[in-house]
Amino acid sequence: MYKEKGEPAIPLRDAYQHDHKMYVATDCIIFGFDAGNLKLLLFKRRVAPFQGDWSLIGSFVKIDEDVSAAAERVLEEITGLRDVFMEELKTYGAANRDPGFRCISIGQYALIRLNDYDKELVEQHGAVWHDVKELPSLVLDHDQMVQDALKKLKQKARYQPLGFELLPEKFTIPQLQSVYEAIYQKELDSRNFRKKVFSYNVLVKLEEKDKSTSKRGAFLYKFDHNRYKRLTERGYNFEI
Structure with missing residues (x-):
């Protein structure tokens, strides 16, 4: 029950609806990988408060919409992509987090391949890729959402093959190592990395080579999703 001083008691639910309005939003932390660097997609906020300042890309959740569906809608509206890796991060519900109104936001982080997304669509929304090491305020x-997402990404990449979500379908081992170095923000020993990755037997070696960096070239590989699925069903951890 809810009761103001000198007022008759009324059900808390009814009082809340009468006196308050709360919004639910979702904010997407969209990561990509390019030229050895982990990137984050940002845009300049178009409405007050903070109009013109850099922001994650998000939306209010519609009354008849699941939170996950809202995040998928945002991602598709901005990048044109569907069915990419996306996972709920956490809920941000500090009472004073938004000076405009009371708003709870559910953060979602996504990993996309930079050669797959609709570049014109991203430009139409005024979105820009930023190196995670050189982010604006x-x-x-x-800012906290991004730091939480980077921390989560590092943790999960140790046990799940998230690095493959950022690469083209065909990739070289140096490219794969470069992704993990970008995620962990540190250099990895090449010999140990190759040994570890090949030990899981989840890579399919192709006859093709990438000759963009040398005449000799480097063999291209594909990730074997079925083999990985069978390993995880047996409780196997993909630890790098």
């Missing part, structure tokens, strides 16, 4: 608690 973001609005509200979006």
Whole structure:
């Protein structure tokens, strides 16, 4: 029950609806990988408060919409992509997180391949890729969301093959190592990395070579999703 001083008691639910309005939003932390660097997709906020400041890309959740569906909608509206890796990060519900109104946001982080997304669509929304090591200051608690997402990405990449979500379908071992170095923000020993990756037997070696960096070239590989699925069903951890 809810009761103000000198007022008759009324059900808390009814009082809340009468006195308050709360919004639910979702903010997407969209990562990509390019030229050895982990990138984050940002855009300049178009509405007050903080109009013109850098922001994550998000939306209010519609009344008849699942939170996960709202995040997928945002991602598709901005990048044109569907069915990419996306996972709920955490809920951000500090009472004063948004000076405009009371708003709870559910952060979602996504990994996309930079050669797959709709570049014209991204440009139409004024979105720009930024190196995660050189990010501008973001609005509200979006800086915290990004740091939380980077931490989560590092943790999960140790046990799940998330690095493959950032690469083209065909890739070289040096490219794969470069992805993991970008995620962990540190250099990895090449020999140990190759040994570890090949030990899982989840890579399919192709006859093709990438000759963009040398005449000799480097063999291209594909990730064997079925083999990985069978390993995880047996409780196997893909630890790099």
